[in-house]
Amino acid sequence: MTGLKDIHQILRDPVAYGRRLKAEGRRVVGYFCSYTPEEIIHAAGAHPFRLFGTDEAIHLADAHLQAYCCSLVRGALEEALAGRLDFLDGAVFPHTCDSIQRLSDVWRMNVKGPFHLDVVLPVKLEGESARVYMTDVLQRFRMDLEARLGVTISKEALKEAVGTYSRIRRYLSRLYDIKSEDPGLISGSDLHAIVKSSMIVDRGRLLEILPGIVEDLEKRKGQGRVPGGKRLVLAGGLCNHPDVYRLVEGAGGVVVGDDLCTGSRYFEGIVEGKDDPVASIADRYRTRPPCPAKHAGLFTRAGRLVDIVREREARGVVFMLLKFCDPHAFDYPCLRETLDREGIPSLLLEVEDRLPSEGQFLTRLETFIEML
Amino acid sequence: MAQKNARPANLTREIPLFLLARVRKGLLRFRKQKKMKDIMTVYYLEAKSARVGGRKVAWITSGGPVEPLIAMNVIPVYPENHGAMIGASRMGAGLCELSESMGYSSDLCSYARSDIACATVNGGPIGGLPRPDMLVCCNNICGTVLKWYEVQARYFNVPLFIFDTPICHAGFGEEVRRYVRRQLDEYVLFLEEACGRKMDREHLATVGKLSLEAQRLWQAVLDTAINRPAPMSAFDAFFHLALIVTLRGTPEAVDYYRRLLERMKDRAARGIGVIADEKYRLLWDNIPVWHRTRWLSEKFASHHACLVADTYTSAWCGSVKYIDENRFFDSMAEAYTRIYLNIGVDEMARSVLAMVDKYGVDGIVMHSNRSCKPYSLGQYDIAKIVERERKIPSLIIEADMVDERSFSESQVATRIDAFMEMIKAAK
Numbered sequence: 001m002t003g004l005k006d007i008h009q010i011l012r013d014p015v016a017y018g019r020r021l022k023a024e025g026r027r028v029v030g031y032f033c034s035y036t037p038e039e040i041i042h043a044a045g046a047h048p049f050r051l052f053g054t055d056e057a058i059h060l061a062d063a064h065l066q067a068y069c070c071s072l073v074r075g076a077l078e079e080a081l082a083g084r085l086d087f088l089d090g091a092v093f094p095h096t097c098d099s100i101q102r103l104s105d106v107w108r109m110n111v112k113g114p115f116h117l118d119v120v121l122p123v124k125l126e127g128e129s130a131r132v133y134m135t136d137v138l139q140r141f142r143m144d145l146e147a148r149l150g151v152t153i154s155k156e157a158l159k160e161a162v163g164t165y166s167r168i169r170r171y172l173s174r175l176y177d178i179k180s181e182d183p184g185l186i187s188g189s190d191l192h193a194i195v196k197s198s199m200i201v202d203r204g205r206l207l208e209i210l211p212g213i214v215e216d217l218e219k220r221k222g223q224g225r226v227p228g229g230k231r232l233v234l235a236g237g238l239c240n241h242p243d244v245y246r247l248v249e250g251a252g253g254v255v256v257g258d259d260l261c262t263g264s265r266y267f268e269g270i271v272e273g274k275d276d277p278v279a280s281i282a283d284r285y286r287t288r289p290p291c292p293a294k295h296a297g298l299f300t301r302a303g304r305l306v307d308i309v310r311e312r313e314a315r316g317v318v319f320m321l322l323k324f325c326d327p328h329a330f331d332y333p334c335l336r337e338t339l340d341r342e343g344i345p346s347l348l349l350e351v352e353d354r355l356p357s358e359g360q361f362l363t364r365l366e367t368f369i370e371m372l
Numbered sequence: 373m374a375q376k377n378a379r380p381a382n383l384t385r386e387i388p389l390f391l392l393a394r395v396r397k398g399l400l401r402f403r404k405q406k407k408m409k410d411i412m413t414v415y416y417l418e419a420k421s422a423r424v425g426g427r428k429v430a431w432i433t434s435g436g437p438v439e440p441l442i443a444m445n446v447i448p449v450y451p452e453n454h455g456a457m458i459g460a461s462r463m464g465a466g467l468c469e470l471s472e473s474m475g476y477s478s479d480l481c482s483y484a485r486s487d488i489a490c491a492t493v494n495g496g497p498i499g500g501l502p503r504p505d506m507l508v509c510c511n512n513i514c515g516t517v518l519k520w521y522e523v524q525a526r527y528f529n530v531p532l533f534i535f536d537t538p539i540c541h542a543g544f545g546e547e548v549r550r551y552v553r554r555q556l557d558e559y560v561l562f563l564e565e566a567c568g569r570k571m572d573r574e575h576l577a578t579v580g581k582l583s584l585e586a587q588r589l590w591q592a593v594l595d596t597a598i599n600r601p602a603p604m605s606a607f608d609a610f611f612h613l614a615l616i617v618t619l620r621g622t623p624e625a626v627d628y629y630r631r632l633l634e635r636m637k638d639r640a641a642r643g644i645g646v647i648a649d650e651k652y653r654l655l656w657d658n659i660p661v662w663h664r665t666r667w668l669s670e671k672f673a674s675h676h677a678c679l680v681a682d683t684y685t686s687a688w689c690g691s692v693k694y695i696d697e698n699r700f701f702d703s704m705a706e707a708y709t710r711i712y713l714n715i716g717v718d719e720m721a722r723s724v725l726a727m728v729d730k731y732g733v734d735g736i737v738m739h740s741n742r743s744c745k746p747y748s749l750g751q752y753d754i755a756k757i758v759e760r761e762r763k764i765p766s767l768i769i770e771a772d773m774v775d776e777r778s779f780s781e782s783q784v785a786t787r788i789d790a791f792m793e794m795i796k797a798a799k
Contacts, residue, residue, distance in 0.1 A: 064752050292519065
């Protein structure tokens with residue numbers, strides 16, 4: 001799978017990749033969170049590039065954000081202030097949590113150069129007013145983006161972008177199914193790398209890579225059963241989660257599904273059907289599996305998590321909660337209680353942007369997996 | 373109308389005596405102010421015995437549109453206000469610990485944590501809040517309230533109305549206006565369904581006028597601190613705030629603030645300051661450290677420093693400029709969306725600069741509040757802007773509004789002393 005090799009190569013240094021695209025004459029638009037309407041950026045002829053924080057130590061961001069702000073937000077600001085994101089033409093901030101909300105302000109006030117755009121989506125996803133506003137605010141984003149990039153975003157380009165993203169989402173969804181059917185065919189780390197890269201790699205290039213990977217895996221179907229690997233679902237709040245897959249597999253488990261922002265929530269829900277592509281995109285954001293910073297019913301997230309566990313025939317759930325991520329921390333007791341009621345065991349791991357000491361982490365995972 | 377309903381005399385006969393005693397005791401922080409204590413006692417007793425009076429109770433966020441509730445004769449109850457009471461009675465740590473044992477992270481908002489825990493044990497200073505018939509959550513103050521109210525909607529199994537006010541990072545777009553305005557109609561429908569009767573629009577207009585009047589009076593009260601010496605401080609405002617939060621839209625609030633304004637004007641006219649020998653004037657930013665308000669007040673007073681203004685209590689009158697007296701209901705859309713916390717950090721900084729000028733402020737005291745990210749993230753930038761534009765220093769106090777476990781008295785004392793030395797040297 002040469003495509004996979006490319007993907008790993010790019011993910012080792014996404015910034016270098018972004019710079020290369022820029023040098024090739026592309027316009028690169030950084031964005032946060034899976035609620036950014038990437039399709040519209042793509043339709044504008046620009047390259048949507050997801051920002052994931054930093055692996056570097058945080059110094060510059062400390063002058064702007066307190067330590068009780070999550071590492072994703074502090075890390076992203078650090079990258080920008082250090083000038084490591086100077087290849088960006090702009091940055092897009094979809095409104096989700098309180099920390100991203102303030103990151104948008106602090107960024108606008110301190111990061112000079114790239115344009116800055118907010119997309120203040122509705123927080124509640126139910127009801128007629130929210131339905132109309134979702135479309136309105138995406139139309140506003142389209143106009144704002146046209147102005148910033150000096151382009152016109154045609155309906156045709158939007159339709160084409162919607163088609164491109166639907167194809168990507170279908171491939172990612174297919175890969176998740178393959179992983180669940182035949183967990184040994186592809187490692188969790190590889191699969192996660194593919195999903196993550198779909199937010200970074202040129203989407204045209206991605207559509208050359210993905211079919212090859214899917215085809216290759218389908219050819220080898222039935223050869224990959226992991227004997228004794230206990231099936232697990234990952235859930236929680238790591239927008240940029242570290243490589244937990246290797247550890248899970250080392251501890252005798254295998255991740256067969258997830259409810260993560262950089263996992264299934266990113267690609268689930270297909271936009272189609274409507275003549276107005278912006279209305280189609282709006283529909284997807286209202287109906288796809290929600291982030292806890294959005295409101296889509298009181299039991300939706302818990303119900304969905306149970307469904308994932310059942311559909312994937314998983315034995316347990318591992319929650320990974322990023323420290324200082326409020327929306328996820330608020331949902332956790334309800335999710336855990338629901339799982340308990342359904343007789344589904346779960347384990348909670350609270351993490352900073354990096355995993356805690358590997359030994360300790362592994363012991364907890366092993367104990368949990370053994371118990372299943 | 374709310375005021376026509378049974379008042380204290382009836383209530384005290386119908387509710388158990390222990391409840392009265394409990395509520396009175398819980399309101400100890402109002403001990404010096406009989407009038408406020410009486411009003412709040414009646415308010416909480418009325419709310420706790422709402423069913424006796426056949427009235428409904430709605431829990432609502434502190435920045436939420438309360439006027440339609442008042443107009444529908446629904447008793448509004450404020451979990452955040454309750455959180456402040458829990459903090460002031462230093463019951464925060466215990467309740468926060470309880471919530472942690474329920475699985476809530478200790479990094480979450482302490483109002484939410486203590487309220488969520490309190491609901492399960494009817495604990496806290498007044499034996500818990502009355503059970504809600506409905507919840508009204510307006511996210512103009514934070515995203516936390518959304519999650520908190522979801523938790524309580526599940527716990528009490530009651531309808532939840534979310535009034536979604538998009539953050540105004542830079543301006544108030546037409547699509548936002550349409551969205552929020554439309555939700556006002558949805559809100560009225562929600563209330564009509566919950567109460568089983570129609571909204572009396574004329575009455576709502578009256579409530580709106582009273583609300584606006586109370587907000588104007590509240591601003592006038594705060595403005596008396598322009599005087600030197602200031603007849604009141606932010607610490608007094610934290611206390612007098614209770615009514616503009618809980619009872620705006622009622623004649624009681626108007627009456628209370630009218631009297632308070634007269635008293636403050638009189639003190640100002642006679643040159644009576646709230647602290648002895650006021651020499652330095654400071655501005656407070658963020659929610660109070662409820663469990664240390666008196667200590668902080670005395671600490672600053674010992675340096676002859678008066679906190680003459682704050683960004684917190686003024687938030688309940690900061691939107692007056694968007695209210696149209698004759699179209700109150702319509703103008704609520706903008707007024708409730710463009711409140712202090714629901715704007716960009718740069719606009720917040722401009723507000724702070726305006727307050728620095730208006731009240732003649734020598735320095736800023738910022739409470740970096742672990743519980744409140746939308747209020748606290750961005751403070752460092754505001755401090756830098758004020759320092760650059762007005763050449764006045766800032767002090768940042770790390771604390772939490774309710775959870776006293778995040779407070780180091782000796783450390784804060786040292787920092788205040790050092791800060792005051794700087795202010796004195798600059799004068």
